[in-house]
Amino acid sequence: MIPSPAKPRCAWVPLDKPHYVAYHDTEWGVPVHDDRLLFEMLILEGAQAGLSWETILKRREGYRKAFRQFDPKKVAKMTDAELEALMDDPGIIRLRLKIVSARKNAVAFLAIQKEFGSFDAYLWNCVGGKPRVTARQAGSTPTVTSPESDALSKDLKKRGMTFVGSTILYAYLQAVGVVNDHSVDCFCFSRRGK
Numbered sequence: 001m002i003p004s005p006a007k008p009r010c011a012w013v014p015l016d017k018p019h020y021v022a023y024h025d026t027e028w029g030v031p032v033h034d035d036r037l038l039f040e041m042l043i044l045e046g047a048q049a050g051l052s053w054e055t056i057l058k059r060r061e062g063y064r065k066a067f068r069q070f071d072p073k074k075v076a077k078m079t080d081a082e083l084e085a086l087m088d089d090p091g092i093i094r095l096r097l098k099i100v101s102a103r104k105n106a107v108a109f110l111a112i113q114k115e116f117g118s119f120d121a122y123l124w125n126c127v128g129g130k131p132r133v134t135a136r137q138a139g140s141t142p143t144v145t146s147p148e149s150d151a152l153s154k155d156l157k158k159r160g161m162t163f164v165g166s167t168i169l170y171a172y173l174q175a176v177g178v179v180n181d182h183s184v185d186c187f188c189f190s191r192r193g194k
Contacts, residue, residue: 062091
């Protein structure tokens, strides 16, 4: 069923793809404070590098199954053999570097949790604990990086993470609501950033 265009949405949302519309309407830009979901989105955004978000969104359940429901403790303990077996898993993108990065990033994620008490505390510190609202005008060219994503990328790389470039991290910050980048005419704009 195609959603009604009566609700104005961000221009990038394809109305003929209900799963994409649902993601935009219920998840994208909603502030996330749950570490497991923050880890999930970090891994999914890294997996998306060079691909469309739809490619990853359609495989989300496959990723959840392959990466232990995104429990960072379990992912950090995955063996080389378990990671290698994922090269035959059609439910995910089978690129060895991206598969191995999930374990590497889980190890760094756990170290950040230990240092800051939670990944949530670490992440939200980059915006002082409140979402940064961009108030982007409809039809304007979307931002692909920010000072926050630049700094976060640099720090996460220093901590050993991979697939965390500034562009990937800006998309991550948008997805988990650290940045409210809904266009001002989108019905989601006013309910986000609070």
